[in-house]
Amino acid sequence: MAKSRFPEIQGGGSLILAWQVRGKRVLVVGGGEVAAGRIYNVLNADAKVTVISPREGLNEEVAYRVEQKQVDLVDRKFEPSDLDNVDMVLTAVDDPEASTQIYKLCKERKLPANIADVPPECDFYFGSVHRDGPLQIMVSTNGNGPKLANIVRRQIATNLPDNIGAAIQKVGTLRRRLRKVAPDPDEGPKRMQWMSKVCESWPLEDLCDMNDRDMEQLLGFYQPGKVPTLDQLRLHEQPGIVGFDGAFGWW
Incomplete structure (x- = not known):
């Protein structure tokens, strides 16, 4: 029998969700x-x-x-x-x-x-939870070994960058501001694709260092679907530097 191209069902797990209990x-x-x-x-x-x-x-x-x-x-x-x-x-x-x-x-x-x-x-x-600002990572053993879940959680935490929580906070702020720039529900797929480009192309250090002015500049590249680097954004603002267009060319 040919192997399925779809993932095999394992069973016996839990549906791990982020349960919103604010105000409950x-x-x-x-x-x-x-x-x-x-x-x-x-x-x-x-x-x-x-x-x-x-x-x-x-x-x-x-x-x-x-x-x-x-x-x-x-x-x-x-x-x-x-x-x-x-x-x-x-x-x-x-x-x-x-x-x-x-x-x-x-x-x-x-x-x-x-x-x-x-x-x-x-x-x-x-489960055993690692928390860094907005980042939460839960390890569950489905009731089999709470202590082991704690050990696994600590191992995961030691391999995470120190600034991951701050980077996520900046991404969240950028995402909320993008919704104001492009509020139309039909823009949803484009917004998601553009935010994915930002997260994949910017290092965590640059995401942490991004300020309000950088965000304003970066959002200007949303419509053409471009994602310049932080250095390119800031170079554009320096006196005496020629302008910088959405295709990363000079004018």
């Missing part, structure tokens, strides 16, 4: 070390977090989040009514039976839930 109401049941990690992750995603835990059970980090009013604390054990008006539930308590009961209640209400350290009772997993 996330309930965290528990206040220990694992809960602290969950809280940190969802706060980084700008969620509104409520923690259900007796105050005496809070670890140092969770207590700090409460003190700084980064999260709301309900000082008691979980009650079913806590699931009213929430969008996501995370549990991190040392009580398997109670955790299972919470998961079942979440399923009845169709609430996405993650039950710490119980993969079969998780609608989603937390």
Whole structure:
């Protein structure tokens, strides 16, 4: 049988997505070390977090989040009514039976839930995440080996350029300004193609060094579909230098 030109289906994986929870109401049941990690992750995603835990059970980090009013604390054990008006539930308590009961209640209400350290009772997993500004890279072992995911994530991070996060921020700014220059939805494919040219032809150092004036100059080359280098853009601005056209010729 001839080998297919399409990728083989492996199965057994997860659909890894960037879940937008900004402004969503996330309930965290528990206040220990694992809960602290969950809280940190969802706060980084700008969620509104409520923690259900007796105050005496809070670890140092969770207590700090409460003190700084980064999260709301309900000082008691979980009650079913806590699931009213929430969008996501995370549990991190040392009580398997109670955790299972919470998961079942979440399923009845169709609430996405993650039950710490119980993969079969998780609608989603937390991976090991590397963060550099807007850049996020997640490594998941689909619940098989969280520690190994952390090792793999560190290995990936050590091979990334130090300035990758700053470069991505500049690209994001350029992309937003391009949408203002060419707002027509029909321009979408051309915008994507031109931004791809910029990312492929400019080194990270130049992307980081690009300022507002450089962006304004560069956007002038969008319509002809050209991408000059940063040096070419700046050379054009120097006194006594002849002009520079969109085809990279001199006039």
